[in-house]
Every structure is written in structure tokens, then in C-alpha cells.
Amino acid sequence: MTSGPLTDREISLVRTSLAVVAPQAAEMTVYFYAILFARYPDVRGLFPQNMDVQRDRLLRGLLRIIDLVDDIDNLVRFCSRLGRDHRKFGALEAHYPAVGECLVAALTRYAGTAWNSEVAAAWTRAYTIAAEVMIAAAADDTRLRPASWDAQIIRNDYRGHGIAEITVQPDLPYHYVAGQYVSMETPWYPRTWRHYSPAHPPRPDHTLTFHVRAVHHGQVSNALVHHAVPGHRVRLGPPLGEMTLAAAGDRDLLLVAGGTGLAPIRALLEQASASGMDRYVDLFVGARTADELYGLDDMLRMSQRHHWLSVRAAVSHEHIPGQRGTLPQVLREFGPWDRHEAFLCGPPDMVTTGVNTLLHQGIRRRHIHHDPLDTPVLTTPLSEHRRGQETDQL
Template identity: 70%
Template sequence: MTVYFYAILFTRHPEVRGLFPDNLDAQRDRLLRGLLRIVDLVDDTENLIRFCGRLGRDHRKFGALDGHYPAVGECLLAALARYAGPAWSPELAAAWTHAYGVIAQVMMHAAGEDARTRPAVWNAKIVHHVYRGHGIAEITVLPDALYPYTAGQYASVETPWQPKAWRYYSPAHVPRPDNTLTFHVRAVAHGQVSQGLVYSARPGDMVRLGPAQGDMTLDPRSDRDLVCVAGGTGMAPIKALVEDAARLGIERYVDVFVGARTAEELYGLDDMLRMSQGHHWLSVRAAVSHEPIAGLQGTLPQVLNEFGPWNWHDAFLSGPADMVTQASATLARQGIPPERIRFDPFDVPVLEAALLPRQLREPPED
């Protein structure tokens, strides 16, 4: 269905082809996932509007304009009709037409409101590039205008080597006076963006940044202690959160667990240990799962079980999806409620962002 949709969209409206990457495989998957989530939320108005608002704001960086929405709606309905077969009916067509109209209005309104306060994208020059080994590079960029974000959030990045392909990276620090941003990037096998950033990028190269997103930030009103879990380049937002705790002068304890398969792969541990020397409230522990060393052995979820209890803590997790999933389950078993376990979406944040708790509605009175 999604192959047919893009085929007729580009045939009927060739002017929109430039908004999309050359390789549409990931794009087709995202379209289907977006549609499925909208269907899932059809009876949850608050989250549906929130989700579609995020979509609208996110589409600004692609160059989407209000005039593009009717073209997309026309071709989407044609694709749905073709593949629904005998299930398609005038009533179903009317329902989808109405639904798409509402979704488009919410997206356009959110994009318009967003355009009043910030640009769609920032052009940024790479000013520093350091290869750290094991396929990881630290890349510092200087945006062409003030780039607002909160420690723990992430930015979408587009490179000249793969135009229209956006990936998400977290600044590894609190906002700086000079407006520079440093990202920790691991080259993923066959990665369209990460390979270029790690192995091809040089100072002077230009990239583009989308607006900061994400809810993995500190609540300055909370007095709960923190437990933070970082694997690989997931150290970046955790380091930013610890810096933010120090900046805010929060008098609560922070436990940081850093994990890797081998001691050599314990990325960012030295920086964390140096920070702990200057802050009595910060404790840093490292765990290695695939080689015997002095100290903690095992996966991060296993090591978490040996400490605690964590039930009165706020938790922040960042790293490989399996590690985050297992560590989240471990902390939940120890009594931390789901709303206090925070981690970023794994793939496309705008499609996976956490939903608001559904409001319990009182039954109507007779």
C-alpha cells in the first residue's frame, strides 16, 4: 500500500518528490507506523492531537507546506481504497476523508504556531571532530543561530552525504555560552548518516539541525534521588543531565551506572569519574559483561539488581534498545512507577514519543 501511495503521489504531484530521500524504504515504514498510531489513538483525543501536533512541527524540517497536504490526502485515500478491496465503502471513505482533514488541520496549525518562535532548521558548521576509537567520534558543531534545548534532549541531524535522511543525537552537555553542540556518534553498520559523520566529516563541513525534542529532562521541582544508566554513546544525555544537576545545585544523590561488553569499550567513564571527584552527591559505577575484570561484572540490568533499592528514585536510561528495555523492567520490579522511568524513543522519536496517561472519564449520570 505504501509503495503504491508514493508511486501515485510522485506521478500526480512531482513537485513534492524533492521533500523525500532517494531511498524510500524507511519512509514507507514510517508512513505505515504513523497511520497505525493514528488509528490506535482515534478514541483518545488528547493524545491524538498531541501526536499530530508533533508530526506537524517535525515536518517543517522536511519543507512541508500547507499546500502539500491536499495532495497527500488525495493519494492516501486512493491507496487505502485500492488495498482495502471489498471492505472499502462510501461510509469508510467518508470517515477517512474526515479523519485526514482533521489530522491535516492539527498538523498545519502546530507547524504555523511553531514557525512563529523558531526556524525549521539550523545550518551548523562542524568545528571539531575527534575519533575516539571503536567506531565512535565526538563531533562539535556551531549553529548559525541560537539553538535552544534542555539538557537530556536530542536533535535531529541531516548530513550532506545523505540528504533528507535525519538521525537523532543528544548533546553531551548543558547549553554553552558559545552555542556549540557536541554529539557522540557511533558508526552503525550500513548507517546512512552515522558512517558519514564518523568517517567522512571534517571541520568546515556543514550539517543541518532540526529543533530539539525529548522529555528526558530533569524536573527541578522534584527532590527524589536519581539513578542513571548509560550504555555506549548513550552516555551523552546522561552526562548532560549530571551537568544540569550540578548547575541547578540540586541537593540529591545521583547514581550513574556505565556498561559495556569489555573494559576497553567503557565509553565516557573517565569523564564521569572526574565529575564524581568534584561532587560528593555523584556516585559512578562501571559494569562489564563479556570479560572478567576487577569490579562489577554482568549486564547493566543484572548489576542494577545488586544495588538500590531504587523505588524512591527517578530513573534515566540511555543506550542500546535491549539494555534500556531490560534495565527499565528491572527498575520497575524494584518499585519505580513507569512515569518515573524515562528514556528516549529508539527509532523515530516523533512516532514513538511517550503518550500522556489517558484521562479516566466519569460515566455519564442517568
């Protein structure tokens, strides 16, 4: 990073001016993209056709950068992650000055009388620091791996209740660790990426199987479940996430899965089985009804083969003796879990409530693991110092 850290004065200026434009943030991001595409039309091809979600991501990314301007280590971590992730979009070093120019122009328009040459200089410095880190991280990543992996769908196995198991064969070997997740771009919605977790550890043939639920109004998920057939091509981004067995130390495991959140949990279990693990594992699988307890039978069969695995189900919207209740309610019933390492995956509300339940039962934050509940590149915890704040904000 050739530019030195911001001064206290510069930090104050960017935060104060951002507070001024905050009430008009939605309008400002619309204006930013309008002038960006007007001045630099070649940049438009990097973005999805529907810009509603993208505008929100820009604002949240900007807010997080400003939040970290006085925490240089985490600022570098965050911007490095952004730089690596932007490779799959086709971002080039030449694009960064264009974005900075239009960002300052948008801020100038909406900050009104709070804007002056000193504020403009502070914002230019802040953006330059972030851009330098992103560019350097992208360059380093280029030497290590592709920006993305082309892959072909080879199977679509529909399992009912809007869930399909989609298996893809990457053109090049794809390396990841059990428990990580993958971003995917489909041919039906170019430049629109969604995140799915492989439901298994790495295979010798490098195929990957994802459990995809067709969610209401979910364009990508419905296309994958109901329209994808062998031969269709997709694109994969690099693996992400730290919800892996390496994070567990030697503690017993508590695994909590809701819906297709069972996919990475299942991958962790298969990895544990293959490694000859001798610690105890408690697995809780939740759903609204018994028919929606996806994959439970497979987990019960696994528990019959391994004495260290205990499997329990939780059904929230149907009366079944011994299984009634939400996952957090069942966790409270069978706890405490303060001596366990916990991994949770499923709907955001379930994960949030489950995390709070475990915290109240005495598990420390550093022993609770889950994937980001929003845009991963924007919301993944950066360090132990910031992790507590992230969980509080879920």
C-alpha cells in the same frame, strides 16, 4: 480544529477497513508513494532517496492516528507534534490535500470489497482532522522558531572504537535543555535525519558536541565519524525529548548509560553540578568490554569532585572483578531503587531490559525516563494514560 470529532460509526469504519488492508500494508505504502510522486512530482524532493524506512514510518504514523481517533486530546498532541516536525522537511499546507487524495486512492485499491462510499467518507474525515491539526501546529511553530538551523562542523575528535565527538556551530543561536536530543541532516545523505544528544548543557557560544558511534551499515553515522571535517555543513531540527532534570522533582537520581547513551546522561550531570544540586546521584555506565567503557574516566573524576555522585561500571563480555555483568544485572545487585528518579539512555535492548528490571524493583512508571527507542515523533509517549502502553510495547 474546524472538523468535529469522528462519530462512533466512522471510527468503526476506519478501524475495520484498516484491518482489512493490514496484511497488504507493505504493498499499499509502496503504491501510495508511487502514485503520490507520479501525480505530484514536486513532492518527491521532500523525501530521501532511499524510501524503505520512510514507507514504514508512514504506516506506523497512520496506525497511531487510527489508534487515537477516539482519544481526541492525544490525537491533537500527536498530530501537532507531526506538524511541527514536518516543517524541517519543507512540508507546506498545499501538500496535505495531495497526500490525502493518494492515501484514499491506495486504501481504495487494497481494501477491495470492504471499501464503499461510506468508508471513503469516514477516511476523508479522519485524514482531514489530522491534517488540520498538523497545519495549525506548523503555523504556530513558524511564529516561534526556525524550521531548522544550519550549522558548520568545527571539530571531529575521534575517540577510538568507532566513536567521534562531533562539534558544530549553528549559524543562529540554538536553545535546548540538557538531556534533550537533536535531529541532524548531513550533506552526504540529504533528507535523511538521525538523532543525537548534546553531551553537555547549553554553552554561551551555542556550540553543540555530539557523541557519534559508527554503527554497522549506518550510512549517516559512518559518514560523520570517518568523513566529516571542519567546514562541512549540517542541518539541525528543533530539540526534542523530556528526559530533563525538570522531570525529577526532588528525588535522588539513578542514571544508567550504555555506550554513547552517556552523552545526555553526562549533560544531566553537568547541569546538576552547575545548579548546586544537593541530592544523591547513582550513575551506572555499561559496555561489552572494558575498552568500550567510553567516558568512564571523566565520570570518575567528576565523582571525586562531588560527594553526591557515585559511579559504577558494568562489563558484560569480559571478566573483570567487581564489574562483571550487564547493566540490568548490576542494577538488580545494587537496588532497590524505588525511591529514585531513573533516567536511562543507550541501546534499545539495554533500555528495555533496564526498564523492566526497575519496574520489578518497585519504581513506578512515572519515575522512569528514557528517550523513544524508535522514530521519536512516532513513538514518544503522549500522556500518563498512554505512557504505560508505550513502555509495554518496547
